[in-house]
Amino acid sequence: MSLVSGSGTVGPLFDRYTAADWAVAWGGSAPPPLDADDIRRLRGIGNPLTLGEVERIYMPLVELLVTHMGAQWDLRRRRAALNRRPGRPMPFIIGLAGSVAVGKSTAARVLQSLLQAEGRKVALVPTDGFLLPNAELKARDLMHRKGFPGTYDMRALVGFLTDLRLGRPAHAPVYSHQTYDVVPGRTVAVEDAEVVVLEGLNVLQVGPLQQEGEHRPFVSDFFDFSVYVDAAEDHLRRWYLDRFLALRATAFQDPEAYFHRYAAMPETEAAAFAESVWESINLVNLRDNILPTRARADVVLRKGEDHRVREVWLRRV
Structure with missing residues (x-):
């Protein structure tokens, strides 16, 4: 089993499992x-x-x-x-x-x-x-x-x-x-x-x-x-931008929606707005407030670029 412990930036706090090994170690039939x-x-x-x-x-x-x-x-x-x-x-x-x-x-x-x-x-x-x-x-x-x-x-x-x-x-x-x-x-x-x-x-x-x-x-x-x-910052950024543009074509179409004004905006302008929100708000919150709390969790589900969980970190202390 390819379990790795104490590597990366998480120190000795977690045992790290690949998705396959997590299923073997903790899964049932x-x-x-x-x-x-x-x-x-x-x-x-x-x-x-x-x-x-x-x-x-x-x-x-x-x-x-x-x-x-x-x-x-x-x-x-x-x-x-x-x-x-x-x-x-x-x-x-x-x-x-x-x-x-x-x-x-x-x-x-x-x-x-x-x-x-x-x-x-x-x-x-x-x-x-x-x-x-x-x-x-x-x-x-x-x-x-x-x-x-x-x-x-x-x-x-x-x-x-x-x-x-x-x-x-x-x-x-x-x-x-x-x-x-x-x-x-x-x-x-x-x-x-x-x-x-x-x-x-x-x-x-x-x-x-x-x-x-x-x-x-x-x-x-x-x-x-x-x-x-x-997940890594670059993955999160892309998922946020993709989600914003998807909502622009769906939920934002409702005239009562708070972000309705972005539904009719040219896609390049809407994407630029979403990028600015990510950089000035969401990324700042992630770095300053959210990510520093990761080490306090009992389990971390670490996603890859495809949005699927690739590793599971299980807190040991």
């Missing part, structure tokens, strides 16, 4: 519980997800997650018994991070579908809903930094996760990619979920160290397991 129609439904724009990739990469990952879930739930039962209090039905929370255009949403949907096939009740919650409304971002002169740390309602997000941890009904705000804004007054209830997948750019961010005696929880403090979807 059961066929995928999905079919071709499921794969088409789960794919994101420009993401060539295949049934084979689900079998080689995501099914072994779910096998690992199920093992962690069993151990975590057993520990919670034991602690509840030791403290002579009833065990609250707290969900297993998975954090899923990565750059714009890397395929986080597709990965999250695949995990949700596979865990549901295991008989689990799974809620998928994007952190987009916890962004500050555009009106507030404009008032703070932060629209050009949307998606950066500091542009989210962290009090609401931590409150949501606290409710989950305490076994209480939790409500997540809803975000519209058509209007590019939080939908006023609209929330989604997350109740009785055994597993919650929280997907977002900066969910592994921790921020400055706290002073002694100060308690300020970070989002990642609530995770039972975390996944980072990774």
Whole structure:
């Protein structure tokens, strides 16, 4: 087995598997519980997800997650018994991070579908809903930094996760990619979920160290397991530009869409605009805020130029 550990920039933190060796080491013999129609439904724009990739990469990952879930739930039962209090039905929370255009949403949907096939009740919650409304971002002169740390309602997000941890009904705000804004007054209830997948750019961010005696929880403090979807910068740039141009011919055609003005723009101008957004916003966020959190993940899914996972890094310490 061609396992490589401690190489590259990740130091001794991870064992690195090729996709083939990951499937051998952590996979089972059961066929995928999905079919071709499921794969088409789960794919994101420009993401060539295949049934084979689900079998080689995501099914072994779910096998690992199920093992962690069993151990975590057993520990919670034991602690509840030791403290002579009833065990609250707290969900297993998975954090899923990565750059714009890397395929986080597709990965999250695949995990949700596979865990549901295991008989689990799974809620998928994007952190987009916890962004500050555009009106507030404009008032703070932060629209050009949307998606950066500091542009989210962290009090609401931590409150949501606290409710989950305490076994209480939790409500997540809803975000519209058509209007590019939080939908006023609209929330989604997350109740009785055994597993919650929280997907977002900066969910592994921790921020400055706290002073002694100060308690300020970070989002990642609530995770039972975390996944980072990774790719080289040049691949991410191309996927982002391709996705923008694809949306220009589809979703942006809607007159109500926030980016509708780019639908009628000449393709060269639209591509130049997308390039400037990538360079001035998304790449800066990736380098300064997102990529530095990669080493905090339990598993890294490293994609190649073709958008498929080529390596899996499993955290060892």
